[in-house]
Amino acid sequence: MSKINHIERALLDSLAAKDQAFRGLIKNIRQEARNDTDVLSLALKAVRAQNDILSTDLEDVRKEVKDQKELFKEMDERLATVRSELLDFRAQAQENHLNLSPQLGFLVDYINRGGDAKNGEGGSSRPQPPPDDQSRPSGGSASRSSGGSGGSKRKDDRGSGLKKRHSSGGSGGGSYGPHGPYKRDAKYWIFGENQF
Secondary structure (H helix, E strand, C coil): CHHHHHHHHHHHHHHHHHHHHHHHHHHHHHHHHHHHHHHHHHHHHHHHHHHHHHHHHHHHHHHHHHHHHHHHHHHHHHHHHHHHHHHHHHHHHHHHHHHHHHHHHHHHHHHHHHHHHHHHHHHHCCCCCCHHHHHCCCCHHHHHHHHHHHHHHHHHHHHHHHHHHHHHHHHCCCCEECCEECCCCHHHHHHCCCCC
């Protein structure tokens, strides 16, 4: 009996020691699991923080891309406006060129006619002797014998000649000034303005 009791006690002591050992191992495993959980929690928090930072950066990038797109759109609109204005300017310049070409041609013709008229006036502007002087003899006695009646006759003839020239000039439609007919300058041919 004593041997059986001794074996039983030894067996119980061995089981108790093993139980303590297993409990210690389980406690250590739980502690390590807690430590690992804490580490994983910290790592997860860090990952979340980085994710938040990346989300903020991504939002900033998206906003910047949106601003760039709006800027490009505005630049495209401005470029389209500039192109439209350039086309309008070219069309207006071409229209002005077409309008000015005939006016410049008229102006050149007018200048050429003015030069020809000046060249022609050189020979025709010489004073012509009155008709009574051409038919009168060269002697001075004949002029004396005519007396004052001849002088008054010449004055009347000159006056009538001036009236005829003025009337003939008025019938031609031209306007005359104190030194002859008014000349039309370049403003008349381009803008339709008369020079007085």
